[in-house]
Amino acid sequence: MARVEQRLKEMGLVLPAALKPPAGRLPIAMARLVGARVFVSGHPPLNPDGTLARPLGKVGGEVSAEQAYHAARLTGLAILGSLQRALGDLDRIAAWARVFGMVNAAPGFNATPDVVNGFSDLVLELFGPEVGVHARSAIGVAELPFDIPVEIEAEVALVA
Amino acid sequence: MARVEQRLKEMGLVLPAALKPPAGRLPIAMARLVGARVFVSGHPPLNPDGTLARPLGKVGGEVSAEQAYHAARLTGLAILGSLQRALGDLDRIAAWARVFGMVNAAPGFNATPDVVNGFSDLVLELFGPEVGVHARSAIGVAELPFDIPVEIEAEVALVA
Amino acid sequence: MARVEQRLKEMGLVLPAALKPPAGRLPIAMARLVGARVFVSGHPPLNPDGTLARPLGKVGGEVSAEQAYHAARLTGLAILGSLQRALGDLDRIAAWARVFGMVNAAPGFNATPDVVNGFSDLVLELFGPEVGVHARSAIGVAELPFDIPVEIEAEVALVA
Numbered sequence: 001m002a003r004v005e006q007r008l009k010e011m012g013l014v015l016p017a018a019l020k021p022p023a024g025r026l027p028i029a030m031a032r033l034v035g036a037r038v039f040v041s042g043h044p045p046l047n048p049d050g051t052l053a054r055p056l057g058k059v060g061g062e063v064s065a066e067q068a069y070h071a072a073r074l075t076g077l078a079i080l081g082s083l084q085r086a087l088g089d090l091d092r093i094a095a096w097a098r099v100f101g102m103v104n105a106a107p108g109f110n111a112t113p114d115v116v117n118g119f120s121d122l123v124l125e126l127f128g129p130e131v132g133v134h135a136r137s138a139i140g141v142a143e144l145p146f147d148i149p150v151e152i153e154a155e156v157a158l159v160a
Numbered sequence: 161m162a163r164v165e166q167r168l169k170e171m172g173l174v175l176p177a178a179l180k181p182p183a184g185r186l187p188i189a190m191a192r193l194v195g196a197r198v199f200v201s202g203h204p205p206l207n208p209d210g211t212l213a214r215p216l217g218k219v220g221g222e223v224s225a226e227q228a229y230h231a232a233r234l235t236g237l238a239i240l241g242s243l244q245r246a247l248g249d250l251d252r253i254a255a256w257a258r259v260f261g262m263v264n265a266a267p268g269f270n271a272t273p274d275v276v277n278g279f280s281d282l283v284l285e286l287f288g289p290e291v292g293v294h295a296r297s298a299i300g301v302a303e304l305p306f307d308i309p310v311e312i313e314a315e316v317a318l319v320a
Numbered sequence: 321m322a323r324v325e326q327r328l329k330e331m332g333l334v335l336p337a338a339l340k341p342p343a344g345r346l347p348i349a350m351a352r353l354v355g356a357r358v359f360v361s362g363h364p365p366l367n368p369d370g371t372l373a374r375p376l377g378k379v380g381g382e383v384s385a386e387q388a389y390h391a392a393r394l395t396g397l398a399i400l401g402s403l404q405r406a407l408g409d410l411d412r413i414a415a416w417a418r419v420f421g422m423v424n425a426a427p428g429f430n431a432t433p434d435v436v437n438g439f440s441d442l443v444l445e446l447f448g449p450e451v452g453v454h455a456r457s458a459i460g461v462a463e464l465p466f467d468i469p470v471e472i473e474a475e476v477a478l479v480a
Contacts, residue, residue: 024273027280032257032295034317039258042297097352098359098475102299105463113344113465120347135352137362137473139422140463143265143300145273153297155258157354184433187440192417192455194477199418202457262459303425303460305433313457315418 004090007126008080015081016074017050019043022146031079031086038086038093040154042102044146045074046081056147059140060109063149068103072118075152079119080126083156091159096123096134098155104148105140112138119152164250167286168240175241176234177210179203182306191239191246198246198253200314202262204306205234206241216307219300220269223309228263232278235312239279240286243316251319256283256294258315264308265300272298279312324410327446328400335401336394337370339363342466351399351406358406358413360474362422364466365394366401376467380429383469388423392438395472400446403476411479416443416454418475424468425460432458439472 008015019030032039045053059068084090101116103109116138124132134154144151168175179190192199205213219228244250261276263269276298284292294314304311328335339350352359365373379388404410421436423429436458444452454474464471 021273024271025277026273027277027284027293028259028296029293030295032255032293034255034257037257039295039315041295042299095352095354097354097357099348100297100473102297103463108463110463110465110467111344112463113341113346117345117347124347133347133349133352135350135359135361135473136348137420137422137471138465139362139461139471141299142302142462143263143268143270143272145270145298147270151297151299153260153295155359181433184431185437186433187437187444187453188419188456189453190455192415192453194415194417197417199455199475201455202459260457262457301459302462303423303428303430303432305430305458307430311457311459313420313455 002089002091004126013077014048015084016046016048016078019046020050022052030082033086036158036160038083038156040079042151042153043075043078044148044151045071046078052146052148057149058104058106059115059149061106065111065114068115068149069118071150072116073122075150076119076122079154093131093156094159095157096132097157099134099136100153101136101138102141102144102151104144110140112140115150162249162251164286173237174208175244176206176208176238179206180210182212190242193246196318196320198243198316200239202311202313203235203238204308204311205231206238212306212308217309218264218266219275219309221266225271225274228275228309229278231310232276233282235310236279236282239312239314253291253316254319255317256292257317259294259296260313261296261298262301262304262311264304270300272300275310322409322411324446333397334368335404336366336368336398339366340370342372350402353406356478356480358403358476360399362471362473363395363398364468364471365391366398372466372468377469378424378426379435379469381426385431385434388435388469389438391470392436393442395470396439396442399472399474413451413476414479415477416452417477419454419456420473421456421458422461422464422471424464430460432460435470
């Protein structure tokens with residue numbers, strides 16, 4: 001069994017099914033393989049069956065900072081699910097390069113890095129510091145699709 | 161004649177002239193070629209002469225979702241114009257990698273993917289699914305330059 | 321002495337120390353080296369000692385457009401500091417590829433390109449047009465960490 005999949009199992013984590021958009025069309029690839037790079041679409045937090053995880057809403061409003069940290073962790077599992085389906089094996093990832101964390105911020109809520117840490121902590125736990133460390137921005141945006149509390153996009157590099 | 165240019169002609173589409181900023185300086189490259197990659201600056205919807213297409217304003221406010229879908233399609237043509245000028249031939253594009261769609265959202269408007277579909281649909285029509293499919297985020301931002309309703313940046317990979 | 325470092329000295333500019341986050345954890349790399357590319361995390365404007373430069377707040381509100389232009393220039397120096405620590409020598413940079421400028425915009429403030437020009441002008445002065453020119457977006461976001469007025473992330477390519 002692959003190392004990252006083994007770690008997921010040890011940590012009792014399950015990758016969710018592919019996103020089931022609650023409305024509209026998404027004529028995109030959730031993970032786009034281009035040479036030795038994978039571009040990862042903005043993902044929402046998901047339940048195991050691919051539906052949107054609750055709560056929805058603005059962080060610092062309906063959604064607490066703690067709930068948003070957990071939502072960012074769930075977003076990480078959703079991204080790993082998309083990468084798993086695109087790559088077959090998560091051990092093909094040589095480096096997490098770029099992470100862009102978007103928080104659906106209530107006016108005045110700017111502890112956005114603490115929220116996106118839910119994603120970064122997961123990646124570092126699973127991949128270790130050498131592969132897992134990444135450049136990152138973590139900002140508050142005006143609106144996110146379906147009123148999700150957090151959305152994360154990323155770029156990873158594959159083993160040559 | 162190149163295949164994508166042929167498709168544009170068949171579809172009756174014309175690529176607009178380069179952006180004429182209505183104010184200020186833009187000391188940037190609208191399309192930056194780096195090796196076999198092109199980084200595409202955030203583009204606005206344009207008229208054929210390179211002026212900003214109307215309507216301006218917030219989507220879900222002064223600008224309807226339908227108008228914004230069309231604006232995203234015009235933004236696609238503006239990006240193709242910049243790529244054409246940078247590359248000479250749009251058939252040099254091997255893969256659309258990453259698309260980042262920013263919608264000037266009125267409070268509460270979160271159907272942002274439906275807006276940015278105007279861009280994605282155009283790229284898929286012109287390039288087909290293998291080259292045209294891309295990773296994407298489609299978010300609502302607080303403000304966009306010149307009060308444009310939508311802005312899109314992208315990264316494409318070139319034929320080796 | 322390297323050329324860019326020489327230019328900095330001639331211009332009387334000093335690169336600040338690494339960011340000292342005023343709160344929370346940042347489990348990230350401020351500059352992530354992946355092959356011949358460097359992904360640069362979103363950076364704030366810094367004082368020489370790595371603390372956040374003042375003023376904080378929203379541009380078009382507590383922070384004027386002129387102050388924000390200067391903040392974007394300081395953000396550029398902060399990024400160059402991170403690149404210097406990651407690369408050892410700024411002359412290893414072959415091309416500025418992508419710049420993403422995020423302005424903490426007060427409602428109605430959309431002269432965001434003028435703000436981010438503070439960054440682009442600095443990079444062009446130091447690296448010249450061939451290396452320094454870049455693709456860019458410059459948008460207004462709802463909230464930024466620590467209420468900083470501007471945050472910039474980037475990608476650069478290294479000499480092969």
